[in-house]
Amino acid sequence: MRNTAMNMVHKLATRDERVLYIGSDPGAGTLRAMSKEFPKRHLIEGISEAHIIGMSAGLAMEGFVPYVNTIATFLTRRCYEQVAVDLCLHNLPVRLIANGGGLVYAPLGPTHQAIEDIAIMRALPNMTVVCPCDADEAARLMEKTLDWTGPIYIRLGKGGDAIVSKAEHGFEIGKAILMRPPGDVLMVTTGIMLQRAIAAADLLAAQGIRAGILHMHTVKPFDAEALLQAVRGVKLVATLEEHVPSGGLGSAVAETLIDKLGSGLPAMLRLSLPDRFMHNYGSQDSLLKKHGLSAAAIATSIERAHAASHAPSPQLHST
Amino acid sequence: MIQISPHAEAALTCTLDERSLYLRRLVLGSVRSAGRGHVGPALSLIEMVRVLYDDVLRIDPNNPRDPDRDRAILSKGHGCLALYALLADRGFFPLSELDGFCGPDSILGGHPEYGMVPGVEASTGALGHGLSIGVGLALAARMRERSYRTFVLLGDGEINEGSVWEAAMSAAKHGLDNLVAMIDYNKLQSYGPTDYVLPLEPLADKWRSFGFAVQELNGHDVGALRTVLKQVPVVLGKPTAIICHTVKGKGLPAAESNADWHHKNKLTDSELDAIRVAVGDF
Numbered sequence: 001m002r003n004t005a006m007n008m009v010h011k012l013a014t015r016d017e018r019v020l021y022i023g024s025d026p027g028a029g030t031l032r033a034m035s036k037e038f039p040k041r042h043l044i045e046g047i048s049e050a051h052i053i054g055m056s057a058g059l060a061m062e063g064f065v066p067y068v069n070t071i072a073t074f075l076t077r078r079c080y081e082q083v084a085v086d087l088c089l090h091n092l093p094v095r096l097i098a099n100g101g102g103l104v105y106a107p108l109g110p111t112h113q114a115i116e117d118i119a120i121m122r123a124l125p126n127m128t129v130v131c132p133c134d135a136d137e138a139a140r141l142m143e144k145t146l147d148w149t150g151p152i153y154i155r156l157g158k159g160g161d162a163i164v165s166k167a168e169h170g171f172e173i174g175k176a177i178l179m180r181p182p183g184d185v186l187m188v189t190t191g192i193m194l195q196r197a198i199a200a201a202d203l204l205a206a207q208g209i210r211a212g213i214l215h216m217h218t219v220k221p222f223d224a225e226a227l228l229q230a231v232r233g234v235k236l237v238a239t240l241e242e243h244v245p246s247g248g249l250g251s252a253v254a255e256t257l258i259d260k261l262g263s264g265l266p267a268m269l270r271l272s273l274p275d276r277f278m279h280n281y282g283s284q285d286s287l288l289k290k291h292g293l294s295a296a297a298i299a300t301s302i303e304r305a306h307a308a309s310h311a312p313s314p315q316l317h318s319t
Numbered sequence: 320m321i322q323i324s325p326h327a328e329a330a331l332t333c334t335l336d337e338r339s340l341y342l343r344r345l346v347l348g349s350v351r352s353a354g355r356g357h358v359g360p361a362l363s364l365i366e367m368v369r370v371l372y373d374d375v376l377r378i379d380p381n382n383p384r385d386p387d388r389d390r391a392i393l394s395k396g397h398g399c400l401a402l403y404a405l406l407a408d409r410g411f412f413p414l415s416e417l418d419g420f421c422g423p424d425s426i427l428g429g430h431p432e433y434g435m436v437p438g439v440e441a442s443t444g445a446l447g448h449g450l451s452i453g454v455g456l457a458l459a460a461r462m463r464e465r466s467y468r469t470f471v472l473l474g475d476g477e478i479n480e481g482s483v484w485e486a487a488m489s490a491a492k493h494g495l496d497n498l499v500a501m502i503d504y505n506k507l508q509s510y511g512p513t514d515y516v517l518p519l520e521p522l523a524d525k526w527r528s529f530g531f532a533v534q535e536l537n538g539h540d541v542g543a544l545r546t547v548l549k550q551v552p553v554v555l556g557k558p559t560a561i562i563c564h565t566v567k568g569k570g571l572p573a574a575e576s577n578a579d580w581h582h583k584n585k586l587t588d589s590e591l592d593a594i595r596v597a598v599g600d601f
Contacts, residue, residue, distance in 0.1 A: 040462060046492075051451045051485035058455015061441075062463065082482070085445050086452060090433055 001157045002099055004135040008142035009067045009097075010034035013041055016146060018063060022056055024049055024070040049074050053082035053094070060092035065146060071105070072098035072114035072155060076121060087151040088126040094151050101131060101155030101191060102242030103273075103284040110277040114155070118190075119247025121153040122220045129220040130173060131155040131191035134163045137217060140171035148173055157192040158284055164195050165215075176216045176226035183210020185306055186234045186266075187298075188227065190216050190249045193240040196288075199295030200302065207299075209306055211238075219249055224256045231257065231266055236309045238269040238302050242288065245272040267309040271301055326564035327506070329537040335570050336541070339365060343570050344601035345404035347586075347594050349420040349427075351601075354585040356420065356429070359574055360474065361400035363505040363538070363565040368393075370544040371470060371501075372405040380410040383437045389467050390456050392441045394449020395474030395503060396430035397582075403427050403436070411438035447480025449473065450500060454490050457498035457558075468551070470499045476508030479517045484529065487558075491530025496552035499559045500531070503538065505567035509581050526560035538563025571597050 010031055013019040021031055022043045035042040045052050049070060056066040068075065075098045076083070087094050098114065105112035121129045130152060132138040138156065145152055152173075169177045179194065180201055187197045194215050201211045214230045216223065231237055237257070239250035250270035257265055273291050280287060288294060292301060335343075342365050350356035372378070376389040393402045400420070407414045412426065419425035426435045430444030441452050453471035460467050473483065490498050504522065506513050513519050526533045532554035536543040544563070551559045567581070568574025573593055574583075586594070595601065 045489060046485070048482075048485035048489065050447070050482040051454070051489055054448050054451025054482065054486065055455040055458070055489060057441075058452040058457075059459050060455075061452070062456060062459030064459060064462075081445055082448065082451070085442065086448055089442050 001132065001135045001138045001161060002159045005097055005138045005142055005154065005156055006031050006069070008139055010037070012142065012146055013038055016065070018065045019146070020059060020064050020066045022052055022066050022068045024052055024074065026069060049079040050082050053079045054086045056094045057086035057090060057092050060094050061090070065093050065095070067095045067097055069097040070099065071112060072101050072117050073112055076114065076117045080120065083151070084124050088124045091126045091150045093149065095145050096151065096153045098153060098155050101157060103278065103287045104158040106278070106284045106287045107281045109281065110279070113278055115273055115278070116244050116247065117153070117155060118219055118241070118243050118249065119251070122247060122252065126150045127220060128152045128173060128218065129155070130218045132157070132217055133192055133194040133215060134161045134165050135159070136163050136167070137165035137171065141173070141217070144171060144173050155191060161192050162195050164198055174218045174221045174223055176214050176218070176223040178226065178230060179213040179215050180211070182212025182230055182234045184235045185209060185211035185238060185302055186214060186230050186236070187211055187238045187240055187302070188214045188216055188249065188253050189240045190219055191242060193242055193293070196293065196295045196298055197240055200298040203295060203299035204302060207303060209303060211302065216249060219252055222252050222256060224260060227253060227256055228260055234266050236267045236269060236302070236306050238271060238305065240293070240298060241272050242293065243272055244275050245270055246275060248272065267305065269301060269305040271298060324535060324564055326535050326537045330539050330564045330566050330569070333537060333539050335539065339369065339541070339570065340598045342369060342401070342404045342408070343598040345408065345414070345417055346400040347598065348601050349400055349403065349417045350583060351586055351591065352418045353420040353422070356400055356583060357397040357581065358571070358583045359507070359567040359577070359580040360395060360398040362569045362571060362574065363567045364398045364401040364472065364503050365404070365569070366539045366541055366544060367472060367501055367503060367563050368401045368405045370541055370548060372409055374545050375548045376470070377467070380438070383411060387465065387467055390440050390453070390469045392443065392449040392453050392469070392471045393431055394443055394471050395446065395477050396443030398472070398474065398503070399429070399431045402431060402439070406436065406438040412436070446474070446477040447482040450483050450486035450490070453498055454486050454493070454495065457490070457495040458493055460497050461493070461495070468497045468499065470501060472501045472503060475502060475504045475506060475513050475519060476516070478502065478519065487526070487529040487531065490558040494556045495558045496554070496556055499551050499561065501561045501563055503565055504562050505565040507567040507576060507578055509578070511578050523562055526562070530557060531560040532557040533560045533562065535562045535564065538565035539569055
């Protein structure tokens with residue numbers, strides 16, 4: 001996914017002279033081909049994220065479309081005020097390409113694990129937050145970034161994630177994709193949780209539970225219409241995210257349902273990472289599994305919640 | 320013991336001409352109307368902003384978005400009253416707007432906002448942002464082969480921020496001789512002396528070692544400011560830093576070098592009388 005997104009920057013640069021790549025101190029050879037073809041538009045600016053965001057704002061004010069790239073935690077935590085003030089307040093078309101969203105950098109520990117990035121980026125007015133699920137979707141997303149108004153935070157996965165997105169679904173920023181029609185259950189996913197949702201849906205189907213999947217690649221602006229359409233008749237909505245429970249996809253879904261439905265809400269199950277820093281290493285996959293986000297664990301959680309949502313309501317008995 | 324610069328001594332003793340007094344009346348009129356404002360930080364800046372807008376910047380108040388205009392960013396956004404006075408006086412917006420400072424329907428807030436105030440290039444207020452944005456503007460000029468120049472006005476307290484030094488390294492790396500950093504070195508930040516809060520000396524050496532061509536002057540000396548600003552770039556291939564030795568609250572004896580006047584709420588009758596004595600009736 002990362003290589004695809006990077007190569008797309010080069011491709012976009014070929015088409016449009018406004019496109020710049022700005023890296024802090026990326027891996028040796030990052031976008032080498034672009035650096036040779038467009039040396040003046042391939043900028044490596046040092047481990048100075050706060051400055052890089054401000055500089056990108058200045059370049060965007062003059063009509064450039066900078067694609068800024070570094071590790072997700074450094075692009076969010078380190079320079080949050082610059083992102084808020086220089087990019088969002090001025091509503092400038094700077095694209096933040098965040099390597100290693102979620103637990104991709106599991107072995108490197110909590111400084112490198114972007115577990116609250118969706119929440120803090122989503123909280124900013126004018127920010128757009130997109131979490132593609134695979135390399136193909138990342139490519140379709142990048143095509144749409146050239147002329148999008150305002151800043152975009154792009155949360156990239158590890159790379160090599162199974163390709164589950166489909167070209168026929170197309171891709172529009174802010175438009176969710178219904179991957180499977182809902183039954184009793186609707187799973188709402190973002191990023192690479194889609195792969196797990198598909199596997200979980202198959203496991204649930206074997207248990208006789210039909211679970212739909214709404215892929216919310218864009219968490220902001222949130223496609224409330226698609227969600228409201230998909231939850232019709234659904235008894236249980238389960239959100240899946242590689243993120244802390246506060247402020248991410250689950251929060252966005254809950255907020256939307258409360259705001260738009262008010263009453264008659266379906267039961268809701270928010271599956272996420274816990275509200276704490278990870279102190280285990282291993283791999284993205286092992287950490288997700290540890291926190292109940294393997295396909296099997298997701299299916300089990302949903303099965304239980306589904307059963308509970310069908311159980312008769314507790315009655316108050318009077319004597 | 321830090322050597323006191325002769326420019327700093329000159330800043331303390333120099334007198335102000337009628338235009339400088341007039342601009343102070345505009346600033347203090349806004350403070351009187353609003354019952355609030357950063358007085359000290361605006362008064363130390365006035366001559367720097369005045370010379371920029373009167374004599375240096377290639378700008379057209381009737382075409383504030385002219386692509387070829389020089390860019391100026393007030394990175395120490397809390398000094399905005401000085402900027403507003405100049406922009407109003409130069410016709411970017413009516414002088415009457417100054418009376419609405421910080422009012423509910425005013426375009427003029429306690430920090431300047433891009434898109435709200437004609438002539439304001441960037442929203443500032445959070446410190447340590449302006450030089451990076453300026454690097455972006457200056458780099459864009461280079462890439463687009465445009466001749467505009469970028470001036471960034473920084474506070475001395477502001478350059479406590481590490482991001483300023485990130486930006487300085489970047490400006491030097493790119494050899495941005497179309498970029499000028501002007502430091503309002505009044506030696507007093509919100510809490511107290513810069514030398515107490517976070518010592519900046521040797522300040523000129525710092526900028527020099529970061530790759531800037533450095534000039535030092537009395538920041539209230541209109542003639543010196545004109546001379547230096549008309550010389551930039553001082554060294555081809557290098558960004559310029561102009562360390563402007565100033566006096567916080569300059570022109571108002573009660574406020575001069577007095578941290579209590581960093582931000583002022585309602586002015587008392589006796590304070591208003593003292594202001595009239597210092598800068599004239601307003």
